[in-house]
Amino acid sequence: MQTPDFRLNRRTALGLIGTALSVPTALPVWAQESRRPRLDVPYVPTPQDVVDRMLDMAKVTSSDFVMDLGCGDGRMLVTAARKFGASGFGVDINPDRILEANDNAKTAGVADKISFEVRNLFSTPIEKASVLTMYLLPDVNLQLRPRILKEMKPGSRVVSHAFTMGDWETDQRAQVGVRDIYFWIVPAQVEGKWTVREGNDTYALDLKQTYQKFDGLATVNGAVAKVTGGQLIGDRISFTVEPANGRHRIFVGKVDGGKMSVDTASATDVARDWSATRAN
Numbered sequence: 001m002q003t004p005d006f007r008l009n010r011r012t013a014l015g016l017i018g019t020a021l022s023v024p025t026a027l028p029v030w031a032q033e034s035r036r037p038r039l040d041v042p043y044v045p046t047p048q049d050v051v052d053r054m055l056d057m058a059k060v061t062s063s064d065f066v067m068d069l070g071c072g073d074g075r076m077l078v079t080a081a082r083k084f085g086a087s088g089f090g091v092d093i094n095p096d097r098i099l100e101a102n103d104n105a106k107t108a109g110v111a112d113k114i115s116f117e118v119r120n121l122f123s124t125p126i127e128k129a130s131v132l133t134m135y136l137l138p139d140v141n142l143q144l145r146p147r148i149l150k151e152m153k154p155g156s157r158v159v160s161h162a163f164t165m166g167d168w169e170t171d172q173r174a175q176v177g178v179r180d181i182y183f184w185i186v187p188a189q190v191e192g193k194w195t196v197r198e199g200n201d202t203y204a205l206d207l208k209q210t211y212q213k214f215d216g217l218a219t220v221n222g223a224v225a226k227v228t229g230g231q232l233i234g235d236r237i238s239f240t241v242e243p244a245n246g247r248h249r250i251f252v253g254k255v256d257g258g259k260m261s262v263d264t265a266s267a268t269d270v271a272r273d274w275s276a277t278r279a280n
């Protein structure tokens, strides 16, 4: 995996931002100041080829509800609605941007599918989004990260132009020219204690999760075993239970809130008939 060059992107973004922040001179300075909302991120639009790639990476379809936090002129949602028939909602703290976004939606004939509102992104609920798009700044992404993991449904997708989400590893990344795009799938939350039943065996699991990966310990018929290679792709889960002296078992399944159950099983050491419930 390549190391992202934040400096390049930050410099590129911030360089563009300097131009973007220049204000019209028709109004006296005091009037400009009073009209200007305090921005946590300056306005720099995402180039259209990057917008297209971001939506392709998220595999947006007509059943998606796409949200763009800090939506600018609305191009992300206008494209999602026009190309893929998606619906969506965008917020921007600058009323001028929302006027432009609404105009652009009307011009593109998608105003029935998407809407825009003057709102602070930090107080905008995001649980409805099946896809979240962002072109913000690293510290803003980090502030949003716990909310993304808590509020968005497992399997929802997040795409960010230019900036990562700290130590949350990407599920995919791409480059369009000098622009980086980062993509994540929101994992189910499985940290904690679980009781797994497989036939006559009962496993007590204690799992430690780091984003889409986890490991931990299992007690199987009184003996301690390791839980290794735990992985989550949205609500799809897989992990291995490895007793010190015994055959390992592979669990593949689906997480649904406080329950897990078997999904597919093919190899001989894959548990075929199992389910689990939260134990704490």
Ligand SMILES: C[S@@+](CC[C@H](N)C(=O)[O-])C[C@H]1O[C@@H](n2cnc3c(N)ncnc32)[C@H](O)[C@@H]1O
Pocket (backbone or CB within 6 Å): 038, 039, 040, 041, 042, 043, 044, 045, 046, 068, 069, 070, 071, 072, 073, 074, 075, 076, 091, 092, 093, 094, 097, 119, 120, 121, 122, 134, 135, 136, 161
């Ligand atoms: C870098 S631009 C991205 C615009 C658009 N998403 C795109 O990719 O073309 C960031 C946008 O965030 C908006 N913004 C800044 N702080 C905000 C806040 N606290 N709440 C909502 N929008 C904000 C700015 O007005 C600006 O339009």
